[in-house]
Amino acid sequence: xxxxxxxxxxLIKTRGQQVTLRCSPKSGHDTVSWYQQALGQGPQxxxxxxxxxxxxxxxxxxxxxxxxxxxxxxxLNVNALLLGDSALxxxxxxxxxxxxxxxxxxxxxxxxxx
Amino acid sequence: DQQVKQNSPSLSxxxxxxxxxxxxxxxxxxxxxxxYKKYPAEGPTFLIxxxxxxxxxEDGRFTVFLNKSAKHLSLHIVPSQPGDSAVYFCAxxxxxxGKSTFGDGTTLTVKP
Numbered sequence: 001x002x003x004x005x006x007x008x009x010x011l012i013k014t015r016g017q018q019v020t021l022r023c024s025p026k027s028g029h030d031t032v033s034w035y036q037q038a039l040g041q042g043p044q045x046x047x048x049x050x051x052x053x054x055x056x057x058x059x060x061x062x063x064x065x066x067x068x069x070x071x072x073x074x075x076l077n078v079n080a081l082l083l084g085d086s087a088l089x090x091x092x093x094x095x096x097x098x099x100x101x102x103x104x105x106x107x108x109x110x111x112x113x114x
Numbered sequence: 115d116q117q118v119k120q121n122s123p124s125l126s127x128x129x130x131x132x133x134x135x136x137x138x139x140x141x142x143x144x145x146x147x148x149x150y151k152k153y154p155a156e157g158p159t160f161l162i163x164x165x166x167x168x169x170x171x172e173d174g175r176f177t178v179f180l181n182k183s184a185k186h187l188s189l190h191i192v193p194s195q196p197g198d199s200a201v202y203f204c205a206x207x208x209x210x211x212g213k214s215t216f217g218d219g220t221t222l223t224v225k226p
Contacts, residue, residue, distance in 0.1 A: 004157070033213060042118075042203050042216030043158070056213050090157055102148065103214065105157030 002027060004106035006091050012112045013081050021076045021109045025093030031055075032074040033103060034066060035090040043090055049074050078111075086113045117141045118206050120217035128225055133191040135220050137204030140185065144206040148214065149178060149189045152201045161202075162189070194224045 005024045013019050025032050031050045035043035045058035049068035068074045072093075078085055088110050092103035119138045127133045135149075145166040150158035164171040164178045164187070171178050177190045191198055201221050205214040 035216075040218065042120075042205075042218045045213040045215070048213060056211070058213065092157075102160050102163060104160065105150075107155065107157045 004091055004093050004104050006089075006106040006109050008109060009107070010110045010112075012114065014114050015081055015083060017081050017113075018077065018079045019081060019111060021078075021089050021091075021111075022073065023076070023091030023093075023106060024073045025091075026104045029093035029095050029104070030072050031094045032068060032072065033092045033094070034074070034076045035092065036060070037088040037090055037108070039087070046076070081113045083113050086111060115140075116217075117144075118204055118215050118217040120202075120204055120220050122220050123218070124221045124223070126223045126225065127194050129196055130193045133189075133194045133198065133222055133224065135189040135191075135202050135204075135222065137187050137189075137217055138185060139187075139206050141206070141215070142185070143208050144215075145209050146207050147178070147180060147187050148205045148207075149176075150203045150205060150216075151198075152203060152219070158203055191222075194222075196224045196226050198222060199224050 007022045033048040034046040037043045046060050048056040052068045063079045065077045088108045090108045091106045094103045117140050148163040149161040151161050152158045162173050162176045162178050164180050180187045201219045203219045204217040207214045
């Protein structure tokens with residue numbers, strides 16, 4: 001049973017560029033959440049997708065956008081990159097019908113903005 | 115305003131002894147709490163959780179205690195093993211809210 005997968009594992013961009021990160025959820029999961037983890041901090045919630053719609057959003061600017069596909073995989077897009085966007089980006093999947101909020105995380109994509 | 119706080123950035127214990135990791139929260143709407151473990155180059159892995167209707171949940175060597183009046187939870191690991199060395203994150207959520215709020219983590223080192 002494949003867990004959550006993310007691509008790429010590492011990425012280097014320059015300020016002002018745009019980036020797309022990809023995530024495939026754990027088998028049987030239909031909900032995908034994205035988190036940003038800066039160095040020395042805990043993951044911060046960016047947004048969550050369910051049934052191809054953004055269902056919840058954290059305190060992130062509109063430069064951060066996403067998409068969910070019919071097969072439940074998801075993309076995170078960040079436009080006009082800033083140095084402060086350098087972080088580990090984590091994707092987590094869960095099953096929407098659960099009453100609990102246990103999420104399964106992928107290994108993350110480490111983004112460096114120069 | 116950090117709603118979930120782990121005030122100890124690091125903890126070092128001897129193998130075989132008890133490890134106690136602490137977490138405080140401020141949002142009284144949180145009703146579900148989780149602990150995750152994270153190794154370098156990996157994503158967080160779910161460890162144990164507790165609902166606000168309970169004050170204790172146990173799974174093998176891991177026990178989580180919840181004190182709702184103090185808005186405090188703790189993770190006990192007994193006995194600690196070198197393989198437990200990792201960063202431990204406390205997280206809290208409102209049931210069906212769709213997101214978890216994380217603390218900044220505590221790095222546990224278990225010495226042989």
